Amino acid sequence: MKHDIRKPWLMAIVALGLLTPALLPAQDGAAVAGNACAMCHQLTPDGDSAVPSLFDLAAEHAPFSAEQLQSLLQQPQHAVANSMVSEGDLQPLSDYLNELE
Ligand code: HEC
Numbered sequence: 001m002k003h004d005i006r007k008p009w010l011m012a013i014v015a016l017g018l019l020t021p022a023l024l025p026a027q028d029g030a031a032v033a034g035n036a037c038a039m040c041h042q043l044t045p046d047g048d049s050a051v052p053s054l055f056d057l058a059a060e061h062a063p064f065s066a067e068q069l070q071s072l073l074q075q076p077q078h079a080v081a082n083s084m085v086s087e088g089d090l091q092p093l094s095d096y097l098n099e100l101e
Pocket residue numbers: 032033036037038039040041050051052057061072077078080081085
């Protein structure tokens with residue numbers, strides 16, 4: 001009897017656990033951008049800075065694919081950023097950038 005009552009809750013908890021990772025990529029992308037891009041590109045709109053903000057770049061270049069980001073990060077000015085972005089970060093990062101525009 002007890003088991004019959006508790007099982008739906010157990011299933012709900014398991015389902016939540018399975019759904020939660022689907023909500024995380026945008027957050028991960030923001031964290032990646034904060035670590036690897038924000039030291040040079042502001043994350044908010046700003047026409048004044050010497051290096052364009054990621055917001056402006058996203059407005060201009062989005063949508064980015066993971067592949068485009070990978071070749072972008074192979075540009076010489078992106079050597080530092082490239083060393084901070086793993087292959088698994090590329091998709092969440094491009095999702096994040098595509099949401100900025
Ligand atoms: C060490 C400083 C630095 C870091 C860190 C950096 N960038 Fe850049 N980025 C630059 C410079 C400098 C340019 C060239 C700006 C220009 O052309 O006026 C640039 C250009 C760009 C462009 C435009 C490229 C083009 O071909 O027009 C994009 C998009 C971009 N960066 C994205 C990123 C992303 C995403 C990250 C983080 C993963 C990042 N950058 C990290 C310095 C940096």
